[in-house]
Amino acid sequence: MSSLSLKARLSWLIGVVLVATLLVNVGILILHAGPRIRAEDETSLRLTRELVLMTVASIQETSDPAPALKRFYESLGTLRHVDVRVLPVGGSPLEPLARRPASAAELPGWFVALVDVPPRVSIIPVRVRGVDYGRIAIMSNPLDELAEIWSDVSWLALVSLLATSAILAIVLVIVRCSLTPFGHMQKALSELEAGRSNVRVALAGASEFRGIAGAVNSLATTLDQVKAENRSLLGELMRVQDDERKAIARDLHDEAGPCLFSIRAGAHAIGELAESDAPDLGRLRQITANVGKACEALQSLISGLLGRLRPRGLADFGLSDVLGGLIASWKVARPDVAVELIAPHDLTTLDEQTASTAYRVAQEAMTNVFRHAGASRASVAIEFAPFESSVEGDAEEECGAALRIVVEDDGKGIPERPQLGLGIIGMRERVQALGGRMTIEKRPEGGTRLTVYLPIADDGET
Incomplete structure (x- = not known):
């Protein structure tokens, strides 16, 4: 049966x-x-x-x-x-x-x-x-x-x-006749499973079927939107990677090339002086100093490239110190915006992936504040908190611990129907990749609040 x-x-x-x-x-x-x-x-x-x-x-x-x-x-x-x-x-x-x-x-x-x-x-x-x-x-x-x-x-x-x-x-x-919409929904779900786009179910039949068809259509719309965002994000990622490669190649050609040429020329000159019977010590000292300056410039170039590829000192000094340095640079670049860092906890125990994601989220959020918010004050709060897996309903459900990142400003706030840029989409992808949650909302007193929860695994969790 x-x-x-x-x-x-x-x-x-x-x-x-x-x-x-x-x-x-x-x-x-x-x-x-x-x-x-x-x-x-x-x-x-x-x-x-x-x-x-x-x-x-x-x-x-x-x-x-x-x-x-x-x-x-x-x-x-x-x-x-x-x-x-x-x-x-x-x-x-x-x-x-x-x-x-x-x-x-x-x-x-x-x-x-x-x-x-x-x-x-x-x-x-x-x-x-x-x-x-x-x-x-x-x-x-x-x-x-x-x-x-x-x-x-x-x-x-x-x-x-x-x-x-x-x-x-x-x-x-x-x-x-009444169960005919079931067949249409089954076909639509099969097409969604196969990866097809623009799949919709006609709103027909009883009210229950209409409700289910509406939910299927909403799911299909969301999947189409996610696919479009993923394609856009992938294209932007490839463009950024190409631009980054071009910038690295340009830096290596314009800065590393002369340094290496200077080192090579210095080495050749030292070799010639070593073959002479009475080497000129003054010239030798000058050549050695030039080689040292070229090495320092090359080291500074490599350090800058590494900093662009990976936050400097994140593994050595911890997330709080690195964010403090980033905010200090912002204060110098934008003295018209008062930026405050709130980090009451010791964040050196964070794993590298969580710390890196938190850094990139705070960096992108503050970049949006400087570019679009028109704010005079902003704050970045990062601390440990219970992981709120749901904020809707009568009661909030807590599940484990999380790193909470809250970026607020007193600017003009977000519009009623915001158009998500690639930076925000990239932040959301990073957060979702770790199983976290991100929300953007307008503050009651004005401005925008971005809240991110990144789950932290227990020590005994495998």
């Missing part, structure tokens, strides 16, 4: 209910058949007995009662629901007259046995002026009533069967 479709289950359920209703109705009819037949037999038996007694009493004054009794006996054969038999006495001129009982051949034996109404017999002696004319035996005949009830049951079963078949056919058509 578990492998049946919903349409088959509904059809079976309705069919079983209709058949059960039919059986209940037939059962009630059969259950009431016994008392009904007994009451009918008792009434027929009583009325026939009263008729016989009244007739016998009325012919008491007849001089010759035999013809009257014969006519009376013949009339008894027309009565329904009773069988009347005349039991003569010896030497009586009257022939026994008996009504032929109703045939029970058309009634099934199980039905007769199930109702189980035995016939009742009443015997009335016939004496006219002291002369015994025999006896009249009145026997109830329940077969007539049983035949009527069986006819009712048969017709009820036939009509119910036809009605059940018609209702099942109508239900199958209605169920098939």
Whole structure:
């Protein structure tokens, strides 16, 4: 039964209910058949007995009662629901007259046995002026009533069967039409699973199906938007990588090349001086100083390149010190914006990936503040806090520990329908890659607040 479709289950359920209703109705009819037949037999038996007694009493004054009794006996054969038999006495001129009982051949034996109404017999002696004319035996005949009830049951079963078949056919058509949106949703989900875009489900059918179709369409829209953002982000990432490679190549060519040439020239000059019999010590010192300056310049260039590729000192000094240096550089570059760093906890225990993501988030957020916010004050708060996996509903759910990063400003705030730039999309991708959560909202007092939660694994977690 578990492998049946919903349409088959509904059809079976309705069919079983209709058949059960039919059986209940037939059962009630059969259950009431016994008392009904007994009451009918008792009434027929009583009325026939009263008729016989009244007739016998009325012919008491007849001089010759035999013809009257014969006519009376013949009339008894027309009565329904009773069988009347005349039991003569010896030497009586009257022939026994008996009504032929109703045939029970058309009634099934199980039905007769199930109702189980035995016939009742009443015997009335016939004496006219002291002369015994025999006896009249009145026997109830329940077969007539049983035949009527069986006819009712048969017709009820036939009509119910036809009605059940018609209702099942109508239900199958209605169920098939009603469940058509399921097929459309299944096809749409299969197309989404295959990676196709612009998949939509028509809003048709019952309100429940319309709600599910709306949810599927919303999911498809979100997936299309995510795919578009991913393509845009990937293109931007490739462009940034190309620009970074070009910048590194340019720096190496413009700065590292002359340094290496100077070192090579100095080495060649030192080699020539070493071959002379009386080397010029002053020139040797000058060449050595030039080589040292070239090495320092080359080291400074390599240090700058490493700083661009990876935050300087993040592994050695910790996230707080590196952010402090970054904010100090911002204060020098933008003295019109007061920037505050709030880091009450020791962040040196953070793993490299979490610390690097937190640094990039704070860097990109403050870059957006300087470029777009028009703020006079900004703050960066970074601390340990419970990981809030949901902020909607009546209660907030907490799950483990997290590093919380809050960047606030008093600028013009975000519009009602913000257009997310590649920087924000990149931040969100970094945060989601670590299983975190990021929200951007307008502050009640003005400005913008960006909140990021980065989950921190327990020491015992694998």
